[in-house]
Amino acid sequence: MKKHLGDRRLRNRLTGEPEAASIFQGLDEKNFHDFEAVWKPELVKRAKEFATWAKQAEGNVQDAHWDWVGKAKNEAVYESFAIECDSMTQGLMLVATAPHFARLKSQHGLDLCYIELIATAPWNRPKFSKAPKYKGAGRALLATAISWSVELELKGRIGLCSLPESESWYDEQGMQRCGFDGDKKMEYFEMTEEDAGKYLNS
């Protein structure tokens, strides 16, 4: 069931003004429709401009194949989150319900929240659009994952595997690189309890 978690502001890069946005836990038919009817056609179209998946990083569309709806409907496996602004889904995130365990030496073996998928809408991405619209959707969702981790008494610890195109963004968010994940074939990142606290307070 979709539940309103709180409000944030996203900066409209086109006007320079902040706009009210809402964060939800649980996706509904509107979110699925926004993805299938608006996000997906744009992602698929742009992805076709590149010869290989590696090249898709140049357009920030390496996630064009992600099955948001199929995965989000599997509520036993994923907690789903969305941020909405201007009557449109501006960002989506899936967090694994199953416990995952930290790999960083300082917190090795402790439980953390594992982010399975996280994305901002294609029109908000600098390399996708010449005039990206909203700034802050990804950051708001990452903060939501940290808050969810705190809610579960995991002290804000989170982890995820990053697409190559997004690695530098996670560096900027203060997440630590923990090496290449051989199963997911992507770089694995973690945020510590201490860094999570700083992130929420920044």
Add this chain to the structure above:
Amino acid sequence: MDRRQMTLNLNDKEMDLLDRLSERRGMSKTALVRQALRLYQSVTERIERGEKVFVEHPGTKDKAELMVL
């Protein structure tokens, strides 16, 4: 998160295990039981999908199947 309360009856050995694990993992007994429930749910889902759950030794890469009753 909406919450409901229940009474959990454990014997001494189980309570001791709960105490030690919650201490070791740095979380309350309630949080530990919730995490254990999530883990059990995940394993059950996978078993029901016909998947197998393994634990792998980091050095030898030997795998042992996790048997779920």
